[in-house]
Amino acid sequence: MAQWFFEILREHFQRWGYWTVMVALLLENAGVPVPGESVLLFASFLAFSEQELHLPYIILIGTLACTLGDNIGYAIGHRGGRPLLERYKHIFHIPDRTIHRGERLFARHGHLTIFFARFIFGMRIIAGPLAGVLRMPWKQFAVFNFLGAVTWVTVISLVGYLFGSEWERLVRILHRINIGILVLVALLVLIWWIRLRYGRADDGE
Numbered sequence: 282m283a284q285w286f287f288e289i290l291r292e293h294f295q296r297w298g299y300w301t302v303m304v305a306l307l308l309e310n311a312g313v314p315v316p317g318e319s320v321l322l323f324a325s326f327l328a329f330s331e332q333e334l335h336l337p338y339i340i341l342i343g344t345l346a347c348t349l350g351d352n353i354g355y356a357i358g359h360r361g362g363r364p365l366l367e368r369y370k371h372i373f374h375i376p377d378r379t380i381h382r383g384e385r386l387f388a389r390h391g392h393l394t395i396f397f398a399r400f401i402f403g404m405r406i407i408a409g410p411l412a413g414v415l416r417m418p419w420k421q422f423a424v425f426n427f428l429g430a431v432t433w434v435t436v437i438s439l440v441g442y443l444f445g446s447e448w449e450r451l452v453r454i455l456h457r458i459n460i461g462i463l464v465l466v467a468l469l470v471l472i473w474w475i476r477l478r479y480g481r482a483d484d485g486e
Contacts, residue, residue, distance in 0.1 A: 291327060298324050298334045303346045306434075310350030312357065312410045321434065322441040329445020340438050347399070347430035351409035355422055358413025387415055395425040399433035 294301060302324050309317030321343055328334040386394040386404070395417075398408035412422050 290323065294324055294327050295333045298327065299338060299342050302339060303342050306343050306346035307350040307353075309406060310347045310409060310430075311353040312406055314406050317405070318437060321437050325438040325441025326445050328438075329442050336438060336442050340434055343434035343438065344427075344430045347434060348427050351395075351426045351430070352423070354407075354409025355413040355417075355419065355426075358410035359416065359419075360413070362414055384411070384415070387411065387417070392417070392421050392425045395422055396429040396432070399429050 301320055305315050305320040306317045308315045321339070324334060324339050325336060328336045328339055386398070394404075395408060395412060398404040409426070
Protein backbone atom coordinates (compact mmCIF):
# COMPACT_ATOMS: atom_id res chain seq x y z
CA MET A 282 0.00 0.00 0.00
CA ALA A 283 2.84 2.41 0.83
CA GLN A 284 4.49 1.89 -2.53
CA TRP A 285 1.16 2.41 -4.35
CA PHE A 286 0.61 5.67 -2.47
CA PHE A 287 4.10 6.91 -3.23
CA GLU A 288 3.70 6.11 -6.91
CA ILE A 289 0.58 8.29 -7.01
CA LEU A 290 2.47 11.12 -5.31
CA ARG A 291 5.40 10.71 -7.64
CA GLU A 292 3.17 10.96 -10.72
CA HIS A 293 1.56 14.09 -9.29
CA PHE A 294 4.93 15.75 -8.59
CA GLN A 295 6.20 14.83 -12.04
CA ARG A 296 3.37 16.95 -13.49
CA TRP A 297 2.79 19.62 -10.88
CA GLY A 298 5.86 19.49 -8.63
CA TYR A 299 6.94 23.15 -8.87
CA TRP A 300 3.37 24.41 -8.59
CA THR A 301 2.74 22.19 -5.59
CA VAL A 302 5.86 23.46 -3.83
CA MET A 303 4.96 27.07 -4.57
CA VAL A 304 1.33 26.85 -3.41
CA ALA A 305 2.06 24.76 -0.29
CA LEU A 306 4.88 26.99 0.96
CA LEU A 307 3.03 30.18 0.07
CA LEU A 308 -0.03 29.11 2.06
CA GLU A 309 1.94 27.74 5.01
CA ASN A 310 3.99 30.89 5.41
CA ALA A 311 0.93 33.10 4.97
CA GLY A 312 -0.55 31.39 8.02
CA VAL A 313 -2.52 28.43 6.65
CA PRO A 314 -1.54 25.13 8.34
CA VAL A 315 -0.61 22.99 5.33
CA PRO A 316 2.34 20.52 5.28
CA GLY A 317 4.77 22.74 3.38
CA GLU A 318 7.88 21.13 4.83
CA SER A 319 6.72 17.65 3.77
CA VAL A 320 5.95 18.89 0.25
CA LEU A 321 9.39 20.49 -0.04
CA LEU A 322 11.11 17.36 1.26
CA PHE A 323 9.25 15.11 -1.14
CA ALA A 324 9.90 17.33 -4.17
CA SER A 325 13.61 17.47 -3.33
CA PHE A 326 13.59 13.74 -2.70
CA LEU A 327 12.28 13.14 -6.21
CA ALA A 328 14.69 15.63 -7.80
CA PHE A 329 17.43 13.07 -7.24
CA SER A 330 15.93 10.66 -9.77
CA GLU A 331 13.23 12.52 -11.73
CA GLN A 332 14.21 14.52 -14.82
CA GLU A 333 11.13 16.73 -14.46
CA LEU A 334 12.32 18.25 -11.17
CA HIS A 335 15.60 20.07 -10.55
CA LEU A 336 16.96 21.01 -7.14
CA PRO A 337 18.05 24.61 -8.00
CA TYR A 338 14.56 25.40 -9.29
CA ILE A 339 12.96 23.87 -6.20
CA ILE A 340 15.17 26.02 -3.94
CA LEU A 341 14.45 29.17 -5.97
CA ILE A 342 10.68 28.62 -6.09
CA GLY A 343 10.57 27.58 -2.44
CA THR A 344 12.47 30.67 -1.31
CA LEU A 345 10.23 33.03 -3.31
CA ALA A 346 7.07 31.30 -2.06
CA CYS A 347 8.20 31.44 1.59
CA THR A 348 9.21 35.09 1.32
CA LEU A 349 5.97 36.15 -0.37
CA GLY A 350 3.83 34.02 1.94
CA ASP A 351 5.34 35.53 5.08
CA ASN A 352 4.88 39.03 3.70
CA ILE A 353 1.22 38.29 3.04
CA GLY A 354 0.90 36.96 6.59
CA TYR A 355 2.64 40.08 7.92
CA ALA A 356 0.27 42.37 6.01
CA ILE A 357 -2.79 40.48 7.24
CA GLY A 358 -1.56 40.56 10.85
CA HIS A 359 -0.62 44.25 10.65
CA ARG A 360 -4.01 45.18 9.26
CA GLY A 361 -6.16 42.92 11.44
CA GLY A 362 -4.26 43.31 14.71
CA ARG A 363 -4.85 41.26 17.85
CA PRO A 364 -8.61 40.65 17.26
CA LEU A 365 -7.78 38.92 13.97
CA LEU A 366 -5.17 36.74 15.69
CA GLU A 367 -7.68 35.66 18.33
CA ARG A 368 -10.24 34.75 15.68
CA TYR A 369 -7.60 33.18 13.46
CA LYS A 370 -6.29 30.77 16.11
CA HIS A 371 -9.76 29.28 16.63
CA ILE A 372 -10.39 28.83 12.91
CA PHE A 373 -7.15 26.90 12.37
CA HIS A 374 -7.01 25.31 15.85
CA ILE A 375 -3.68 26.92 16.74
CA PRO A 376 -3.00 26.36 20.46
CA ASP A 377 -2.49 29.34 22.75
CA ARG A 378 0.88 27.98 23.86
CA THR A 379 2.23 28.34 20.29
CA ILE A 380 1.18 32.00 20.15
CA HIS A 381 2.52 32.72 23.64
CA ARG A 382 5.81 31.08 22.76
CA GLY A 383 6.00 33.24 19.64
CA GLU A 384 5.32 36.41 21.61
CA ARG A 385 8.04 35.54 24.13
CA LEU A 386 10.53 34.90 21.33
CA PHE A 387 9.68 38.21 19.66
CA ALA A 388 10.03 40.05 22.95
CA ARG A 389 13.45 38.53 23.71
CA HIS A 390 15.07 38.18 20.31
CA GLY A 391 13.11 40.41 17.88
CA HIS A 392 14.32 40.06 14.30
CA LEU A 393 16.27 36.85 15.02
CA THR A 394 12.93 35.18 15.76
CA ILE A 395 11.90 35.68 12.14
CA PHE A 396 15.10 34.03 10.94
CA PHE A 397 14.86 30.97 13.19
CA ALA A 398 11.04 30.66 13.34
CA ARG A 399 10.99 28.42 10.27
CA PHE A 400 12.98 25.78 12.13
CA ILE A 401 10.62 25.71 15.13
CA PHE A 402 7.56 23.46 14.96
CA GLY A 403 4.36 25.54 14.76
CA MET A 404 6.17 28.89 14.52
CA ARG A 405 6.55 28.81 10.74
CA ILE A 406 2.79 29.21 10.34
CA ILE A 407 2.29 32.13 12.72
CA ALA A 408 5.60 34.05 12.46
CA GLY A 409 4.49 36.35 9.64
CA PRO A 410 1.03 37.23 11.01
CA LEU A 411 2.42 37.55 14.53
CA ALA A 412 5.16 39.95 13.39
CA GLY A 413 2.45 42.09 11.80
CA VAL A 414 0.25 42.01 14.89
CA LEU A 415 3.19 43.06 17.09
CA ARG A 416 4.06 45.86 14.65
CA MET A 417 7.59 44.73 13.88
CA PRO A 418 9.22 47.25 11.45
CA TRP A 419 8.59 45.91 7.94
CA LYS A 420 12.10 46.56 6.57
CA GLN A 421 13.65 44.60 9.41
CA PHE A 422 11.07 41.86 8.94
CA ALA A 423 11.65 41.69 5.17
CA VAL A 424 15.43 41.29 5.46
CA PHE A 425 15.43 38.55 8.10
CA ASN A 426 12.42 36.87 6.53
CA PHE A 427 14.28 36.52 3.22
CA LEU A 428 17.49 35.30 4.89
CA GLY A 429 15.51 32.76 6.90
CA ALA A 430 13.65 31.60 3.80
CA VAL A 431 16.87 31.03 1.83
CA THR A 432 18.49 29.13 4.70
CA TRP A 433 15.48 26.96 5.61
CA VAL A 434 14.53 26.06 2.03
CA THR A 435 18.13 25.20 1.13
CA VAL A 436 18.64 23.01 4.20
CA ILE A 437 15.36 21.11 3.82
CA SER A 438 15.82 20.70 0.07
CA LEU A 439 19.35 19.33 0.49
CA VAL A 440 18.14 16.87 3.14
CA GLY A 441 15.41 15.62 0.80
CA TYR A 442 17.82 15.42 -2.13
CA LEU A 443 20.46 13.50 -0.18
CA PHE A 444 17.86 10.87 0.71
CA GLY A 445 16.92 10.47 -2.95
CA SER A 446 19.07 7.37 -3.27
CA GLU A 447 17.19 5.73 -0.40
CA TRP A 448 13.83 5.42 -2.21
CA GLU A 449 13.47 1.66 -1.98
CA ARG A 450 14.66 1.65 1.61
CA LEU A 451 12.11 4.30 2.53
CA VAL A 452 9.31 2.32 0.90
CA ARG A 453 10.33 -0.76 2.92
CA ILE A 454 10.37 1.28 6.12
CA LEU A 455 6.92 2.65 5.36
CA HIS A 456 5.68 -0.86 4.69
CA ARG A 457 6.90 -1.92 8.14
CA ILE A 458 5.31 1.16 9.68
CA ASN A 459 2.00 0.27 8.03
CA ILE A 460 2.21 -3.23 9.49
CA GLY A 461 3.04 -1.77 12.90
CA ILE A 462 0.06 0.58 12.72
CA LEU A 463 -2.25 -2.29 11.80
CA VAL A 464 -0.97 -4.31 14.76
CA LEU A 465 -1.41 -1.33 17.08
CA VAL A 466 -4.96 -0.71 15.87
CA ALA A 467 -5.78 -4.40 16.33
CA LEU A 468 -4.44 -4.27 19.92
CA LEU A 469 -6.43 -1.13 20.71
CA VAL A 470 -9.60 -2.72 19.35
CA LEU A 471 -8.93 -5.86 21.40
CA ILE A 472 -8.36 -3.81 24.59
CA TRP A 473 -11.52 -1.82 23.94
CA TRP A 474 -13.53 -5.02 23.37
CA ILE A 475 -12.17 -6.63 26.57
CA ARG A 476 -12.94 -3.55 28.64
CA LEU A 477 -16.41 -3.31 27.15
CA ARG A 478 -17.12 -6.97 27.81
CA TYR A 479 -15.86 -6.95 31.40
CA GLY A 480 -17.57 -3.63 32.02
CA ARG A 481 -20.90 -5.15 31.07
CA ALA A 482 -20.17 -8.18 33.26
CA ASP A 483 -19.52 -5.91 36.26
CA ASP A 484 -22.73 -4.00 35.60
CA GLY A 485 -24.61 -7.29 35.56
CA GLU A 486 -23.34 -8.12 39.01
